[in-house]
Amino acid sequence: MNRFWCGLAVFVAVAVASATVVPASAQTIQSTPEKNPAVARSNSAAIALFKRGDYQGALSALDGIIQRFPESGLAYANRGGVYFQIKKYDEAIKDYTQAIGLGRNDTMTVLDRASAYSKNGEFDRALDDCNAIIRINPRNAVAYRVCGVAWQGKGDNQKAFADLDESVRLDPRAAKTFRARAIAYEQAGLADKARADIAQAGRLDPSSVTQAALAEARERAGAAAPAAMPQPKPAQQLTPAVAPPVVAAAPQNDPAPPVTASDAPGGETRVALVIGNSDYVSVPRLPNPQHDAAAVADALRAAGFKTVRLDDNLGAPAMRQALNEFSAEAAQADWALVYYAGHGIEVNGTNYLIPVDAKLKTDRAVQFEAVPLDAVLASVEGARKLHLVILDACRDNPFLRDMARTVTSRSVGRGLARIEPDASATLVAYSAKAGQTAMDGTDGQDNSPFARAVIRNMQRPGVEIRKFFGLVRDDVMAATGNSQEPFVYGSLGGDDYFLRKP
Incomplete structure (x- = not known):
């Protein structure tokens, strides 16, 4: 503007x-x-x-x-x-x-x-x-x-x-x-x-x-329009009264509104929320989640999701708000998908996603400062046909090193705990099997092995969702020398679910 x-x-x-x-002090006021x-x-x-x-x-x-x-x-x-x-x-x-x-x-x-x-x-x-x-x-x-x-x-x-x-x-x-x-x-x-x-x-x-x-x-x-490039249908013409010069004001840090696309099989309405948490305030930065989230968001758009909301580096209040807002959108859709890249933790059998502002000085603080996986599942459960949660959140967790244990019987696990979703037609995919940890990235790659596998296989036409996750597993196992095995929890009925048109 x-x-x-x-x-x-x-x-x-x-x-x-x-x-x-x-x-700034050198400027004369x-x-x-x-x-x-x-x-x-x-x-x-x-x-x-x-x-x-x-x-x-x-x-x-x-x-x-x-x-x-x-x-x-x-x-x-x-x-x-x-x-x-x-x-x-x-x-x-x-x-x-x-x-x-x-x-x-x-x-x-x-x-x-x-x-x-x-x-x-x-x-x-x-x-x-x-x-x-x-x-x-x-x-x-x-x-x-x-x-x-x-x-x-x-x-x-x-x-x-x-x-x-x-x-x-x-x-x-x-x-x-x-x-x-x-x-x-x-x-x-x-x-x-x-x-x-x-x-x-x-x-x-x-x-x-x-x-x-x-x-x-x-x-x-400095470019001429190529002859082969089809032009979009005319919308309203720019007029001097409404057309600002080329540079807009710098974006604020409010959550990004949905980005839209359309090409889903069968005319279904599919929506997604993608979160990448990299810039943690209390532990070292995770290099790849932001890159992973952006790349997965692009792949979802290309696969025909009607709206894809992409959010980076969310604190606890913003994360809860994003899930709450997405739940309303999911209730109007056939498919609802949440993809999260960042830190996660399991305490006493309950899984939590860790916002960037979490400190987690004690095991007791987890339930107040982190976001339970149940809240993520609740955000997708309103969709009419399929509920998907994809978590690249099983990384080696630096919060555990300094976390004080206030109750000796309270367990704090390595990776995430196994889950059995209550809602039907629900799949929860972990980047590493329960109790295992996942790699953030290797050899200077901008994306984790799991994110690369998700993006690669999402580009394949006609892959049913269960086979899709099987292909992701195979790719990650091959990329990590069988040290990381993605795993999917939940079950589907007899219907086929295709990410892209066959």
Whole structure:
């Protein structure tokens, strides 16, 4: 979202010319004209003109503000936004730079300038700006997207995909990122992946994949639309009154809303909740769960799940809320699936998933700080046909080393305990058999052996669900030298359940 809708943003320290990070204390804090009511009213009038599509009127209004208040960084930044919209990128860059020099060195202004640099073919300068933001905030999804587009412009697809993939991982809600990655796939000749990303962008925001929006994105990446690439059906056309310039505000840490897809066998409605907990506060970080969760979420979308909600690094309250919200969605679906990657623990025969904020200083604390597996099972039990829970949570558990035992008869197990689901048509798959532990990853792999097997076999058409888990078991056993055996608990009736169309 452009500053026309956001107002003032949180300041970050970025030097004017080179985007070199300097300490915030080095910035001179001045009394800015934005505090003047007359300036605020004039900016509001300019914004109203911009939203109506009267760009010349908006420019005239902003020119007047700058003449009267030449220290107004907001007016320069807003005028840069108008110049960007009318494709005067040299002028936009000048105004963004002036705004930054006047102390308006916030994330949006710097990334807007980076986008203007890319549109102007100055890709190295664009990379300087967006990398400066990433150094300050490594979780800024928009900065990774802007970097990815700049790498596209430079013709380096490998780096473009790396940054665009990271942007998608950090914010799977952003239609613009899926659209930008689709253009990169087009350039690389990967038409199937391009179609999938454009379809995903359209589900998240139909206005992002109109003919005009796609043409603008290709222009920004220096790419012509390939003749073989089918265009989506027109949605509403972008208009100046509703179309912000290219950079959106950095995503917040609220749970990601569902991402949609459709290709399930028999027209069934299938929904999934995917959680990857890596960044534990009390024990060392687990490298792979976030990667595992993102990759499994993509595989589920490709397999035809209608909605796939992906959440990373959830604390206990957020984890419980996600399961509660998902239970309502599952009650309207034929299939409901939860995939969890992270730490798990068994205490006195009860299995728990461990949120990232858990401390587990005592065995008693587990029931208060962790989430029982029963809550996960309850979240899927409302689905009409099939309930699936897939747990890559049997890793060697560092919480056990320092956990104080308050009751000597209370057992704390290695791995997870065996389970017998009460609900019919329910399967619970462990990455390692009860009492065993699972590998997080080997040989520099981004995914655990179990996640790799799940993703690989989910791509097979016509595999019935029981055979699917059998194939996963075989792959993991082979990958781990028979040291890790996945196991499935629960039973199904005589009906066949296919993950993908036969």
